[in-house]
Amino acid sequence: MTRDAGGTDRFVPADAPTEVRPVWAAFRSQVVRTPETTALIIGGISLTYRELDQASAGLAQLLWQHGLRPGRVVCVRTQQSALSVIAMLAALRTGSTWAVLEPDLPVGRFEALCRDTDCAVVLSEGDDAVPASVLSAMPAPPAVVDAAGLDPARLVEAGRELPTDPYPPVPEQSPAYVAYTSGSTGVPKGVMVGRDQFAASIGCRGPVYGTERSVFLIALRLSFDGILGGMFWSLTGGHTLVLPDPRQLVQVGQFTRLAREHRVTHLFNIPSYYRAVLQDPGGLPDTLRMVVVGGEECTPGMVAAHHERLPGVRFVNEYGPTETTIACTVETDPDPTGDRIPIGRPWPGTRALVLDERLREVPAGQRGELYVGGSLVALGYANQPALTAGRFVADPYGRPGGRLYRTGDITSVDERGTLHYHGRTDDQAKIRGARIELGEIASVLESHPGVAQAVVLCERAGQDEPQVIAFVLPTPGSGPPDASKLREHCRGRLVEQATPSLFVPVDPIPLDRSTKADRAALRRLIPAGRQASPGTAGGDWSGHRLAVGRIWAEVLGHSGSGPDDNFFAVGGSSMKVIDLHDRLDKRWPEALRVGELFDHVTIAAQARRIADHLGERAHGEEPAPPATYEL
Structure with a gap:
């Protein structure tokens, strides 16, 4: 840390990376050092470091029996659970590679994984199993392991009886995981990240996250690589990792209740989700020391709201494409009074260059495209050499053989060396x-x-x-x-x-x-004041649905929503939820709390709640489970 002219402590990275320990070795050292400390809490399951290690040993043996080897991939196609985390550790243990693709993600991503990599095993469960038609179309389909019977307690017992790991050592340059993102041609692309790049990214975080004993809660799905920074910083540092199960993640009130229940000290969110967390009347616990955001642009208004609601809690903004291993820059304690929130400075061992179209550095204050070099640049795209060559380019300013990742982000650097984000160069x-x-x-x-x-x-x-x-x-x-x-x-x-x-x-x-x-x-051609009444979308518009639908049209600016459409799928956002709540509350005072709008996110569900509040029976409406806020 260093103190700037205004007296604020800021993180200033060193020119060279800190000492990097392999992630698996760092986790195992914590198993030896603090075996009875709680390592993971998720879905009502709590595992100590010893138990998490034993469970990963038990699952590693099972996956090995089904053909998992170094250089091959295990696809974790389960709902977010303790088993998902155990499977990621089992991949590290065996020297293989993991790819998390939850069952509700497009099946095209699973097909791309099997096309682009040597996928040996798919871990799936029950109704979320891979469609048989998809597997039958593959020339060499992976083995499918049903996760339904893989209770963590049974895996702990199985791992406890195993001798020393029989798995061969692998080079740290081997892939640790593959993260799939959208592709401009309609074909998803898999970003391969090496074990050494992964270790470098985790090793950077200590000076920012701190050294005190911590409880880290992360509001992300495991298929988003942004979860990995806080997750493995916790598991390699002897801290406690708390993850929401799918229901707790999509219902903000349950998420903040989880934070209070476990007295969390660190919180990671994407900004749009954190806006909703700040609106929750239950609030966050007084143990909270740090909030980290990343994954999308952070605004001054949100930072100001954080300071108003949580004075004294540190705020950190991280930035980085998947191709730069979780995050490549960080800004600590950003000033909310400026025009924009900076994306900060590079992590140790990382170089950030703002270049023009001829790969020349632009002067401070001028805009150019951000290129990232150093220890966090990923291996490339799985089975897509042409795409890799177009985005991972030779570094004209570094050591021979070095590479830069061309981010496509427009940035500038100020006179203090801090980076600012100004949008995209592409689509x-x-x-x-x-x-x-x-x-x-x-x-x-x-x-x-x-x-x-x-x-x-x-x-x-x-x-x-x-x-x-x-x-x-x-x-x-x-x-x-x-x-x-x-x-x-x-x-x-x-x-x-x-x-x-x-x-x-x-x-x-x-x-x-x-x-x-x-x-x-x-x-x-975008219609101005798109506030027509609903009706163009099909469905039953009886009861209070028509009135609620009209309010939706006013908030969203269009009338294309059906009674059963998810608010967040038709243009809603955490900020628009506040507007929606204000309008609904004026029409039906106290019928719906703002937090309930993240649980009941269809016109039909909101109309049903209003009818219940008024003591009416909603015509033709059967009870339904609350809908969800999609992450």
């Missing part, structure tokens, strides 16, 4: 922590028989979260495709955040002078 965007490719969305839409061409934009209104808007040219002879049917077509093919919230029929697509889609002209 990528981040929404609620998920990186999406506009080209992938267009490709999926064009596979619909009613769409001849699609152009997709990601627009931000003020400081609100981005909104995905699709402009669709109907196929000849057909009318404008129904928005609800297009949205249904996107489900199962795209992650929730990538599903467009608004579909605008266009005939023809306007072109610019270079005959490309004229995006400026398309922006002018």
